[in-house]
Amino acid sequence: MEKKPLQDANLAVGYVAKRSDVNISTLHFYETKGLIRSWRNNGNQRRYKPDVLRRIAVIKAAQKMGVTLEEIKLTLDTLPQSRTPNKNDWAKLSTQWQAQLDEKIAYMQRLRERVEGCIGCGCLSMSSCPLYNPNDILGETHSGAVLLEKD
Amino acid sequence: MEKKPLQDANLAVGYVAKRSDVNISTLHFYETKGLIRSWRNNGNQRRYKPDVLRRIAVIKAAQKMGVTLEEIKLTLDTLPQSRTPNKNDWAKLSTQWQAQLDEKIAYMQRLRERVEGCIGCGCLSMSSCPLYNPNDILGETHSGAVLLEKD
């Protein structure tokens, strides 16, 4: 256990880009945003630890779930900086985002019900249509639990 | 039927903005995008037909469903231009977007299942994890029906 193989091979940016299917420019961009880290070799070229691949994969997965890069950064920042993140570390992130995803799904389902209702009613009277109402409680923030409670 | 009350009161931009809870600048913007229309009075000020309120409400509702302005324009363009849209006209739009919403919900649910699976498996092997796989069939386009069929 103590003597597991070294996991700090240094990966070049082109390799990382190809492996994780993102542009090199995106890796630069992520680095400026603090989402990934690298060090430089003698010739000033970026080198990465292998776990950067996982970080990128996680970033992409979170993006698919609709999480912004800023939120992703906040969450990634909770990973241990002193050691390479392990299975449980990564699992915690998933749990966090899963809750967000659940909320999003619930929001969309409520929205769907409303659309359905509005097809039925025709909604010629805008003031009475919950979906079309400009001041609808279904706001941009869609904070989740509160929605629909007054309908 | 022939002599129904005239519905072409002319609304000023400030009134429309207040009523539909959007900025005047947004109305200008929507107009440049062809999402709404207006004519001008003698003093060059915009005037709107009352059904613009419904259009704006529909635009906002569609945005909540994640439809882009471009898609919204395409759909709005299918409304009759010769007459004021009626109940059935609006209902058709809802039906269309509802299908998109259903797809989106289904997509998120598949994503959720994957996240769940990945928490369980730990996914230390990136190549075997369906969620973290860069070349995952869950793409940006998420065309719906095809997804997950090879899992």
Added chain:
DNA sequence: ACTTTACCTCAACCTATCTTTAGGTTTTAG
């Protein structure tokens, strides 16, 4: 009539998430 409020245009600016371009350096393959 006069003042305030409403409206006009055009251009610049904003956030998020990147991509592209230009000009220069390093590494690697033959």
Added chain:
DNA sequence: CTAAAACCTAAAGATAGGTTGAGGTAAAGT
């Protein structure tokens, strides 16, 4: 050793969906 491939930085450009500001005109209240 040389040439190609890979890498570097900084700045500008792209796209969506607007917002803000400046400078000027129109309409409405008193």
